[in-house]
Amino acid sequence: MHRRLVFEEPVSRAAVWSRRLAWFAFAVLLLSLLLVRLREPSIEGLAPVAGAYVLVLAALGLAILAFIRIWHSGHRGAGMAAGALLLSLLLLAPAGFIVLRLVTRPALADVSTDIDDPPAFSRSQAALTARSGRVPPDVPALQRRLQRQAYPKAVPILLELPAEAAFDLARRAALGLGWQVLETARPGGRSGAGRVEAVARGRILHFSEDIAIRIRPRVDGSRIDIRSASRLGSHDLGANAARVAAFTDEIELLMESR
Missing domain, CATH: 1.20.58 (Methane Monooxygenase Hydroxylase; Chain G, domain 1)
Structure with missing residues (x-):
């Protein structure tokens, strides 16, 4: 064999x-x-x-x-x-x-629904501590115009609601999105504007964006503006515009459920 x-x-x-x-x-x-x-x-x-x-x-x-x-x-x-x-x-x-x-995407790290007068970030001790002492810098007008071209849907939210009701809505939206609310101020005082300060963190790498929300009264209701700024780098890969869009969508959902 x-x-x-x-x-x-x-x-x-x-x-x-x-x-x-x-x-x-x-x-x-x-x-x-x-x-x-x-x-x-x-x-x-x-x-x-x-x-x-x-x-x-x-x-x-x-x-x-x-x-x-x-x-x-x-x-x-x-x-x-x-x-x-x-x-x-x-x-x-x-x-x-x-x-x-x-x-x-354009090289932006700060997106606001109001490119002429973006909401300012709080300089209180609590807010500075949460941001590790950082205050997002002002963005040049040219970059704000680039933002408008790249993200045309990042516009103010106009509501037929009193500023007090709009403030409650904005705070609920921030909490609903899982953002850490640092401090709030109801509409009133000399400026008449209300404010919500928050921090949003990414799901994967936990990178942080600082959020400033401003609520202003109008003759026929109220206006909400939001600003989202990254802490690292000069390019956010569209993350801040996505947060602004998510906030707008959350406001719309809350309005529908009223």
Whole structure:
């Protein structure tokens, strides 16, 4: 009885290491995101995330190299290379979304429904403590005009309600969105305006935006203006405009339920 010898092609080392590196990059990325959430948010604190994405790109490159070598040499490991390629692309998807936002959104970090007279931020001790002593700076008029072009729906909210009722509505909307309300001031006094000061935090990285809401009486009702400003960087990737839109939608929902 003769035994038939079967010679199998060796497994591509590039495929093996691409899979290992892809899973290692996945673990490093999760750990780095956890560290960012636990620490005080900062641009420097994103360095571990950037390092994790270097590993992701290396895994992607190895997977592509593995496919090339498998094609030329006939080595095994196509499945491993395909898995590494898919995992790398999935990990790169959020980074690709961020790059898309950088390209398609203006470089703004402060959005207001009133570009001529944005709501001012409180300088009380409680507000300054919550903002770590930071007061969002004024935005040049040119940037405010860029905001109007990029986010034409970020406009004042006009209500056929007294300022007192509009104030209660604005406060409920802020709380309903999960924002931390720092302080409030009812309409009245010399200016006649009411105010709600709040802080909103991102769901993933917990980056903070400072919120100032102003309620002014009008002859036929009231006007609500909101301003949302990021604490880090000069580009918010559209986050502040999204918060303004979410606040407007919440006001509309509350009005419908009255």
